[in-house]
Amino acid sequence: MTTCYVFDLDGTLTKQELLPLVATTLDLEEEIRVLTRLTISGQIPFRESFRLRFAILKAAPVDLVQKAIANVDLDNTILDFIRARTERCFVITGNLDAWIEPILPRLGCKVFTSTSLREGTHVKDLQYIMHKADKVQALRSKFKRIVAVGDGNNDIPMFEQADIGIAYGGIHPAATGLMQISDYVINESNSLCRLLNTL
Amino acid sequence: MSTVKHAVIAAAGMGTRLGLGAPKCLMELGGIPLIAHLLGNLEKVEDVRVITGFLENEVMETISKIRKDVIFVRNPAYRSTTTLTSYMMGAAHLHSPCLFMDADIYFNPSGFADFINACEKSDEPLLAITRTKTRDAVYVDLDEARRIISFSRDHVTGMEWANLAFLSPGDLQDGPGAVFEQLATRLPIAALEIDSYEIDCPEDVELAMTAYQRINRDY
Numbered sequence: 001m002t003t004c005y006v007f008d009l010d011g012t013l014t015k016q017e018l019l020p021l022v023a024t025t026l027d028l029e030e031e032i033r034v035l036t037r038l039t040i041s042g043q044i045p046f047r048e049s050f051r052l053r054f055a056i057l058k059a060a061p062v063d064l065v066q067k068a069i070a071n072v073d074l075d076n077t078i079l080d081f082i083r084a085r086t087e088r089c090f091v092i093t094g095n096l097d098a099w100i101e102p103i104l105p106r107l108g109c110k111v112f113t114s115t116s117l118r119e120g121t122h123v124k125d126l127q128y129i130m131h132k133a134d135k136v137q138a139l140r141s142k143f144k145r146i147v148a149v150g151d152g153n154n155d156i157p158m159f160e161q162a163d164i165g166i167a168y169g170g171i172h173p174a175a176t177g178l179m180q181i182s183d184y185v186i187n188e189s190n191s192l193c194r195l196l197n198t199l
Numbered sequence: 200m201s202t203v204k205h206a207v208i209a210a211a212g213m214g215t216r217l218g219l220g221a222p223k224c225l226m227e228l229g230g231i232p233l234i235a236h237l238l239g240n241l242e243k244v245e246d247v248r249v250i251t252g253f254l255e256n257e258v259m260e261t262i263s264k265i266r267k268d269v270i271f272v273r274n275p276a277y278r279s280t281t282t283l284t285s286y287m288m289g290a291a292h293l294h295s296p297c298l299f300m301d302a303d304i305y306f307n308p309s310g311f312a313d314f315i316n317a318c319e320k321s322d323e324p325l326l327a328i329t330r331t332k333t334r335d336a337v338y339v340d341l342d343e344a345r346r347i348i349s350f351s352r353d354h355v356t357g358m359e360w361a362n363l364a365f366l367s368p369g370d371l372q373d374g375p376g377a378v379f380e381q382l383a384t385r386l387p388i389a390a391l392e393i394d395s396y397e398i399d400c401p402e403d404v405e406l407a408m409t410a411y412q413r414i415n416r417d418y
Contacts, residue, residue: 169263179256180275183272184271184272187269188268190268191270194246199292
C-alpha cells in the first residue's frame with residue numbers, strides 16, 4: 001500500500017459540472033453563471049466563491065438540490081479504476097456533503113467534502129470549507145506516494161502536496177494555472193487510466 | 200511478434216535555428232501540421248505520449264484536435280534540458296519497449312510503417328537511419344549486417360541517424376549529452392533505413408516540402 005490516488009469530483013468524475021445542473025433546477029442560472037465566471041478566471045478564491053455559492057443555494061431545500069444532481073453522468077472508466085482499488089482511492093471535493101449525498105455511494109471509495117450543519121429540510125451553516133491540501137497531507141501518514149487528478153483552480157493546493165499531478169480535461173480543458181503545475185495533461189478517460197495503471 | 204504499444208514524442212524544443220517563434224511540430228506541410236503527419240503514422244499505437252515545453256498550450260490544443268487520447272508529459276525545464284531528458288520523462292514508469300522520436304521530422308509514411316513492422320518482429324533495439332541530407336547530421340557507420348557501429352558529427356558518411364528509435368526505457372539513462380551519445384555506448388545496434396526529413400533550418404523545410412509533394416503525388 002504505497003501509492004494512493006486522489007480525484008476531484010466535479011468535471012473529473014462527473015461528466016457534467018454539478019453547479020449548472022443545480023442552477024437550472026433552482027432557476028438561478030444567471031447568478032451562478034456570474035459566480036462561476038469569476039471563480040474560473042481566478043478573480044475570487046475558492047473559499048470566497050464557495051461561501052457565495054452557499055449563500056445563494058442555502059435558501060433551497062436540500063432535497064431539491066440533491067434531486068438536481070442525483071442522476072448526473074459519471075465517468076465509468078475512471079470509476080472502474082477506483083473500484084479495482086477502493087482502499088487506495090479517494091475523492092476530494094469542495095462540494096458540500098448535504099448536496100452531493102446521493103452521488104457518494106456511486107463513487108465506490110471514501111469521499112472528503114466540505115461539510116454543513118443541517119436543520120430540517122435546509123442547510124443552516126457551513127461547518128468546514130474544503131482545503132484540498134489538508135486532506136492530501138492527512139493521507140501522507142498512510143501512503144508513500146500520492147497521485148492527484150483534477151481539473152480546476154481549487155485543485156492547485158492538492159497538486160502542490162501530491163507527488164504526481166495530472167490535469168484532466170475530460171469535459172473542458174483543465175484550468176491553465178493547474179496545468180502549469182501539473183506533470184501530465186490528459187483529456188480522455190481511457191488514456192488517463194492507462195497512465196494511472198503504469199504509475 | 201508483439202505490437203508496439205508505446206510511442207514517446209519529444210515536442211518541447213524551441214526550434215531556434217528555424218526562427219519561427221512557434222514550435223517546429225506545428226509548422227505545416229501541405230496545410231497539415233508536422234505533428235499531424237507524425238500522429239498519422241502512429242494510429243495503431245495505443246499509448247502516445249508527447250513531451251511539451253515551449254508554447255505547450257498551443258501544442259496541446261493542436262494535438263488534442265487530432266488525437267484526443269494523447270498523454271501530455273510536461274517538461275517545464277525544456278530550455279535547459281535535452282531531448283534525452285524529454286525521452287526519459289516520456290518513458291517514466293514504462294517497462295516495455297517504446298518508439299522514441301522527435302516531433303520535428305517529416306517521415307515518409309511507408310518507411311515509418313516498415314520501421315514499426317520491423318520492431319514488431321523483435322524486441323531488440325532498432326534505430327532508424329536515413330540518407331544524409333541535414334546540415335547538422337549525426338553520421339553513422341554500418342557493419343556488413345547493417346548494424347550501426349559508430350556515430351560521428353565529423354566523419355561524413357552517406358547515412359545519418361534519423362532520430363527514431365525502438366528501445367527499452369532502461370536503454371536510456373538521464374544525463375548530459377545527446378541521445379546518440381548514449382546509444383554510442385551500446386553499439387552495435389541494428390538499423391533500418393527509412394526516408395525522413397528532419398527540420399532544423401530553412402533549407403530543411405525546402406527538402407521536406409519537396410519530399411512531401413513527391414510522396415503524395417506517388418500515392
